Amino acid sequence: MTLIQQAPLAAPRPRDDSPRDQAVLIVHGADRTGIVAAVGSVLSKHGANIVSLDQYSDNPHGGAFFQRTVFSLDGLKAALPEIENDLRTEMDRGFDLEFTLRDLSKPQRVAIFASKEDHCLLDLLWRHRRGELPISVSMVISNHTETADEVRSFGIPFFHVPSPAGPDKSAAEAQHLQLLRGNVDFVVLARYMQILSGRFIKELAVPIINIHHSFLPAFIGAGPYAKAKQRGVKLIGATAHYVTEDLDEGPIIEQDVVRVTHAETVADLQRRGADVERAVLSRAVRWHSEDRVIRHDNHTIVFA
Amino acid sequence: MTLIQQAPLAAPRPRDDSPRDQAVLIVHGADRTGIVAAVGSVLSKHGANIVSLDQYSDNPHGGAFFQRTVFSLDGLKAALPEIENDLRTEMDRGFDLEFTLRDLSKPQRVAIFASKEDHCLLDLLWRHRRGELPISVSMVISNHTETADEVRSFGIPFFHVPSPAGPDKSAAEAQHLQLLRGNVDFVVLARYMQILSGRFIKELAVPIINIHHSFLPAFIGAGPYAKAKQRGVKLIGATAHYVTEDLDEGPIIEQDVVRVTHAETVADLQRRGADVERAVLSRAVRWHSEDRVIRHDNHTIVFA
Amino acid sequence: MTLIQQAPLAAPRPRDDSPRDQAVLIVHGADRTGIVAAVGSVLSKHGANIVSLDQYSDNPHGGAFFQRTVFSLDGLKAALPEIENDLRTEMDRGFDLEFTLRDLSKPQRVAIFASKEDHCLLDLLWRHRRGELPISVSMVISNHTETADEVRSFGIPFFHVPSPAGPDKSAAEAQHLQLLRGNVDFVVLARYMQILSGRFIKELAVPIINIHHSFLPAFIGAGPYAKAKQRGVKLIGATAHYVTEDLDEGPIIEQDVVRVTHAETVADLQRRGADVERAVLSRAVRWHSEDRVIRHDNHTIVFA
Amino acid sequence: MTLIQQAPLAAPRPRDDSPRDQAVLIVHGADRTGIVAAVGSVLSKHGANIVSLDQYSDNPHGGAFFQRTVFSLDGLKAALPEIENDLRTEMDRGFDLEFTLRDLSKPQRVAIFASKEDHCLLDLLWRHRRGELPISVSMVISNHTETADEVRSFGIPFFHVPSPAGPDKSAAEAQHLQLLRGNVDFVVLARYMQILSGRFIKELAVPIINIHHSFLPAFIGAGPYAKAKQRGVKLIGATAHYVTEDLDEGPIIEQDVVRVTHAETVADLQRRGADVERAVLSRAVRWHSEDRVIRHDNHTIVFA
Known part of the structure; x- marks a missing residue:
């Protein structure tokens, strides 16, 4: 069954404005x-x-x-x-x-890391198939299996690498490095929800883009929507940034927000925020893949 | 000269939709x-x-x-x-x-506190004159004199209460209380830039609305635009909130943001942010003055 | 092959806040x-x-x-x-x-009409699977077959009803009525791109929601993105509205816009606009399915 | 009295980043x-x-x-x-x-045309005084006298040129030309509400910027807020454009919108729209005065 489903439902369309020469x-x-x-x-x-x-x-x-x-x-x-x-x-x-x-005729090769949540992952795969992103998706890596069939339906390899509880992720990271080394030009964490070790970041040696589900530097760390509800903010946001050793402190590529009210629950904020997350991440990935983002100290120059 | 300038350039227009009965x-x-x-x-x-x-x-x-x-x-x-x-x-x-x-035919009486910056202050006075705010501006209090003539040109009393350097503001606050007691239903800090003591807040015993020049809880405290530039955020914002003893921690009434780029200097952010500040503050003042904001714990219910 | 792919990749998740009782x-x-x-x-x-x-x-x-x-x-x-x-x-x-x-425990039954473009259609199906839309998707009807496999992968029936060239759509509309009658509470045109006859609208007798790819009433009719480029607007938009006999003149449910620049081509506008279209349509469908939209004359009251 | 009020309340501040050399x-x-x-x-x-x-x-x-x-x-x-x-x-x-x-050290000379409404006019004068606009305001011309004192309080000459009813504006336009010729580099219509003749535009021979109180090309002509209410749109907007002989058809410089609901009256739309108008117009004036806008056919290239 899985084999058949691996047949992509549709091949990526050629971009009308694909930059030849x-x-x-x-x-x-x-x-x-x-x-x-x-x-x-x-x-x-x-x-x-x-x-x-x-x-x-x-x-x-x-x-x-x-x-x-x-x-x-x-x-x-x-x-x-x-x-x-x-x-x-x-x-x-x-x-x-x-x-x-x-x-520019050679698209950059990307690996996408995901967890259980599918909204950022599917949005990237769908935009890629539509021809909106000048990337080649080499693989999807997840610590869960929920999205495997859907990913394979796009014709993209899916690898399940469990991430055991506890702070030591070295076994999983070793598998990641084995899969990634030489195969990708950058990595996207599409709500991967796991902290990468400084050693892994250094050994991987390609840019890593993360989507954080808040308007950084507000609500650093876990559970930002619950924190936002608690503080009673009137806007919630998302931030795409390059990953550094310092959690949620890397150079910001793109951010956006959406208006919320007192009447919205944490679940509502998560639902509303998911739309912002996928929009922000897809812009960051597109800009990075077109070399529109230059890192300088802890900032980015974005020629969008 | 001052006397003549106190003659208002134009009286507030009656609101077309003034809520009689x-x-x-x-x-x-x-x-x-x-x-x-x-x-x-x-x-x-x-x-x-x-x-x-x-x-x-x-x-x-x-x-x-x-x-x-x-x-x-x-x-x-x-x-x-x-x-x-x-x-x-x-x-x-x-x-x-x-x-x-x-x-609703009796407008709430307001005192506005300001410092040297005029953008939030003038925006409120101008909206009031246009009939956009159902308030009666009892007075403007400032620790500087720069805005005196302009305030008086709106026909509104201006009081200069210097705020000497150092943490002890008790002399100034005593003057404030003398001016305010019995005369106002709420107070607006229109970029007043001075911290109010818990004692003053308690003795005043009317709601105090502040405009903070960042998207709280990001960039609490002084110099938020410089901090925003340093962190490289892609949006800057402003927050109107009720003042409590805890600096920048009171219930949020309204927030908004504007998109910025790497090319903008701190001075640019201040200029762009000033527009957000005055828009956010004027909405908060209007909603408060129409009893659209209900405080509950550290949150607000806003029936906008 | 198609049969196997009809097995949905994942069943809709129950909504955490499903309104029982x-x-x-x-x-x-x-x-x-x-x-x-x-x-x-x-x-x-x-x-x-x-x-x-x-x-x-x-x-x-x-x-x-x-x-x-x-x-x-x-x-x-x-x-x-x-x-x-x-x-x-x-x-x-x-x-x-x-x-x-x-x-409210009984979701409204919907038929989605689509053409070749998949962005609005897939967004609705994906949101439905995520539990974001309190609807039951009875069927997808298209005048093309491109989206058939993908629709069926969500476990939803797909019916191909060709729409021959020329103004007379009566044969196709007869098939539509046969499929829809008694089976749906409302219909969504997810970039269907075909004009419905007044007779069909009357006989169907359930609300029909359309997404128009411009900020109505600007750029009524075909080719709105090309017209927007030609006029040199700085924002492009989308409009969800109820369908009436008068093309693009029905009551507006929701609208939104996105900023564009001189540097963007018509293809860029289409890509940027597609994101606005799917966001606007999904909000309109959610609000309609929760009875938040009341039609009155040619307007809507939206209790969002 | 008027003489004294003509003394400006405050001189324009030097811009911190004034572009010398x-x-x-x-x-x-x-x-x-x-x-x-x-x-x-x-x-x-x-x-x-x-x-x-x-x-x-x-x-x-x-x-x-x-x-x-x-x-x-x-x-x-x-x-x-x-x-x-x-x-x-x-x-x-x-x-x-x-x-x-x-x-760039020589600011462009501007004449502002206004009518009774003061919001766009005062916003420009206030921004100019703040040092936000690299312009020199040569004069304000109005067909009404309501804003005379306020304009003069900024230290700017005010000329009252009545515009008699009827289509023939040649007498007023002759006065306008006499005042403007050789004295201005461009003209801003800050809600002037009068149509300029093709002959005047040609003879004046400097760019003219107008603010239209709708999102063009929706709601061309008079009464756009009433038309917007009638059509039931969910966003209202404003458009700054260069004036050509064809009413509301000139090259668009900038546009923006704000969200409205069914509950807002035409008066509400006017109030909300006024904020959009002054923001859009001030951006257009700033960009034009910094040579950021290039006209090409009926479009603009805006290097904002």
Whole structure:
């Protein structure tokens, strides 16, 4: 039965605006006169057409500089190594900058971690199938089995890795690393509800995005909807952030809220909040997968 | 010069929908079968027509019950004492309820406390002049003089009560009490930026509404916009709440937020936040002045 | 294969707050003194406890009156006929009112019409499975087959009724009536994209809710996202409304919008709008299924 | 009396972030490879530091191109003519582009037209005094006298130009032109409520921004709140747009909405809408005055 259900109900639709022959270039480092011109010259020399350019400097007099450039070029794949070379040469001429260059036709590979709750997980899988997310979902990992059949109905591998009670998650994390290493470009915790060890985060060495079910920094930790009810807030929210060793303290990618009233129970808040969570997480995943989010100290620059 | 400027530039316009011959009845206490019928019968007996009725029970099986009823009645003023009597008789027949009854043609008297910042203060005065707030502004008290002329141009008394540095505010608070006692039904802190002592709150014995410049419980205390920038949040907000002895911990009346980006400075957040603050505070003041807010434990029931 | 996939992946979860022994009473008609007391007395006499009461009068001096009351009562089912009798007796004593009384433990039966687009359809089915919508989905009818397997995976019958080109839809509508008659309490058009004839609407004789992909009355008719792009609006929206003979002119139940920029293409607007559509439609369906929406002339009273 | 009241209550505060030695460069025209590099080179050659750069192309394969660049340069004023020369030389080398260059230390001069309603007018004057708007308010023109004293209390000239009934506004418009010609860089209609003739718009020859009290294109023309109530919409809005000969059809700069319910009267909608109007108009004025808005066909590119 499971085998048959693994046949996906529908294949992901091609995106109408799938970015063929487009690349994204992220440049960041110390701000200095001439960066935009230098980068522009390299791209112009190769005949690349700039599709979009976003730039931010946190202090025009010697602060940090961030630039995201999307460019299109016929025969991109062949030209990329040379463009990279020229950019490196240019950067070495006195700029204190780092850059990354990525072919946008290659979607980033993602693993989604989930628990029993399906709303964030299914929303991502459904948006992916609709062609809304430029990602390739490599696998879903869960400490429960409730969502297995549904995940497989999307044609995506599901792995059950139990997470035994108690603080020592090393056995489960070892299995996670075995599954993930080399296979994913980033990880999404879609209401996984388990704390990851600092060691795991370090060894995994790819970005991890979490959705927290409150407007951080309000209601850090467990049970935020009950805490929100207790405090009598008039808005509840959700926060997508990068995971760091400090629980709920990582750089925030996106947040949103919804209005609630005194008449709503904790169960109502959970239901209303679930809609905010899946909306916020899907935006964060889309922006990350399109290299729209740059981490800087404990902040994010989001070129949305 | 000051005398002439005290002549108001324009008198408050009469509200088109000013509630003549209308009263508001608040009933709250232990939920029990028959409350709605009992209240309805008393009003019906006096020929009162129910204009609006809001009801909330936090647990239909024996929780707390809250009802706000607005009714109209020709010759209201004369009938009110008898209605009050009948309600008391009805309540004494086995209901564990309290009620308040107020003639809506008599606006509540308010004192506004301000400091140097004018945005919340002017917004309230301007809305009052427009006829948007069913209040009578008895006075403005400030620990600074910057807003004196502008306040007086609205025809409203301005009192300057300096608040000397240091934790002991007793001299200033004694002056405040002298000005306020018997003269106001509630007090609004329109970015007053001074902590009130528990003793003052107790002796004043009228509700005090504060506007805090963050989405509570995030960023309690001073400098919330700087803290918000530091944490990298994507929304900033404001919270109107009743003042209690515990700083920023009183019952929340209203909150709202606005979206911000990485590119906005602390000064930008302050400017953007000021718009949220004045909107949130004016809603809280309007709802309070129309008896739409009921305090219960550390929460509010808001029949907006 | 299809047979196996028809086995639902998961049964709808019971709602934690499923309203056992609760009924909803809607009263509307000409406003008059004493209605609230009269209704309250009948309920009180039967020992019913009022869980929530919403009331609205469009003109306290002789306008139209609307009241929604939810009450709980042990042994509700047995008591309902007698309560109905007593209410009728009371209403006949000089009130010009109509009322409906419904046992909330019996979910309303719904048919969902869909076309190729799955976002509104799947959102409703998923929310239903989660226990968020107090409905029973009797069937899905589509003029296309794309969503058949997915619908059946929820355990719900799917019927394919082609809608041939041209204005004459009478053959298809005859099939629709055959499927629907006696089987549904209301119908939802989840981006069905076909115009229903006045005759069909009349013969079906149950409420029909449509989701229009614009903020009505802007962009009536086909292609609203293209029209929105052309006009250069800064917000796009969606509208859930009851279907009448006049296209996109029926009473509006719910609307919402989302901010867009010049940089977004028509395809972007469609993607962003799809999220608004499914949110708006699901709210409208929930409110309708809980008898929170009362039609009056071409308006709705929504006790949300 | 009036003379004394003309003394402004407070002078505009200097903006903390007033852009000294900064200029804004707008480039638009046919998209082509190399524009960003060419512009960047000119700026870099003069030692200018790019503070922010926004770029948009409506079609990377030969569409229209728009770029807004803010740069800082010590001794800007002296260098501007040469930069302009170099840019012109660069543009003449095969780019089909136009550009404008403006010293940001010189605020744009504005005339505000108002009628009896003061909410949009006062909001602009108050924001200007707070230092939120980089404009110089040259004058206020009104067809009524109600706001004269209040305007003059801000230290701003007020001119009363009656607008007689009937379609022929040529006498009033002649007076307007006499007052405005050579004195203003743009005009704001802050709920002026009079239609401008095509001839006046043409002769004035500066941009005119209007605030319309609905979410355009819904409810074009007079009485939009009454129309909104009639249609039963669940959101009401406001639209700031450039004025063209076609009433309410000009390019939209900004829009926003607020949620309303069946219980709100037309007067309520007007009150709620007034808050949206002043917020939307102030954003539009700020963006326009910072050269963030580019008109293209009947659209706007807004680099907010």
